[in-house]
Amino acid sequence: MDYRTLDITILSTNGLTMYSSSGKRNHFYVTATISGTASPQRFKTTTNKNNGSDPTWESRMSFKVNINKAAHMELVVQVKATSMLFDKTLGEVRVSIKDLIEGVTSEGKTLQTVSYPVKGRSGEPQGRLSFSYKVGKIFTKQLNKAPPGYEYLGNMKHVK
Template sequence: MECRMLDITLISAKGLKKASLIGKMDVYAVAYISGPDKSQKLKTHVDKDGGSDPSWNFPMKFTVDEATGLQNRLTLVVEIKHEGTFGDKEVGEAHVPIKELLEGVTKEGKSEQVVSYQVRTPSGKPKGNLKFSYKFGEKFVETVPAYPVGMAVGSSSGYQQPYAAGGGYYPPPAGYAPQPQPGYAYPQQQPGYGYPPPPPPGGYPTQPGYGYPPVQQPQQPPKKSGLGMGLGAGLLGGALGGLLIADIASDAASGCGGGCGGGCGGF
């Protein structure tokens, strides 16, 4: 865009409204150009002796976009204030359209102009006048540095999450890995924060009741005592012995009866 340097010298002010009824005013002025950019704010020194008629003769420089100024979208604002012990107090303001300054230089054909504008109190009433001189420099083209779409300006290294259209962020490019910055101490991973601590040598111990139930061991049948086994064997042996004795006795009785009967019949 085509710009011009605006040189202004705030000369003086006359007939300002008194900020206090007692004592003199310590008056200074703050000037800036209203519009898209209000970053150019300049302040004069404080006149402690002028009272309602301060003088500064203070030079200032501003960069003006000529096309925007000719569209009557820029205004030179001069705020006049009193420096007080308990805080500064507004005395008045002067508003000067940049379009009028540009046209004044063109019509008059002069490199420098001295003008006077009305000062209005905070309530809007006219009170006093502001006197200043101005001139414009030659036109020049102010270039804006071009950055990749979405890339954060001022990046020292690496990728910085560019803004996406409509809010949010674009994902980082494939294969991107953040580079460590020299002199920056990266925090160490703490157990319980973000990631679990590394396992101890040999692995984690298995705790009953954590994650999976403990393995049940098969139960062994109770061992029988020798006394019980002996008693059982003795009882079994006694029963068998009794049966054998009874059979022998029965056989003997049968044999004796047959023999005796045959013998007696022969006599």
């Protein structure tokens, strides 16, 4: 199976408006997953407590993407607010993996910076999310590859 790495750096959001019931501003964080896979990879940024409705992160994440299934996969980024009492999803961005890797050469794709609207539960815009991404070279993932000093015998590992 052929794979590529998809390196993403969550940069910032702007225009978020969410206040707690006490009137204090919430703190924000972002989660990112790739949907459409058997075992989704999930990442989370740190919680930004300092930038109000325009938080910044510079959080790096690296996904392994099966390029043969890219047409059925999406990057799902959720923007969340947190307070002492709750965590609430404010909205999300969904981007087709096929669109992100489109135009990539065998050597990969250089760093790109993009911005997408964050859509709330009813589809209304809740600010914008900016991230950069880079697509790596093709590599082949070998299934059932044993660690050094071992070999696989069916479902069992055997020490050499």
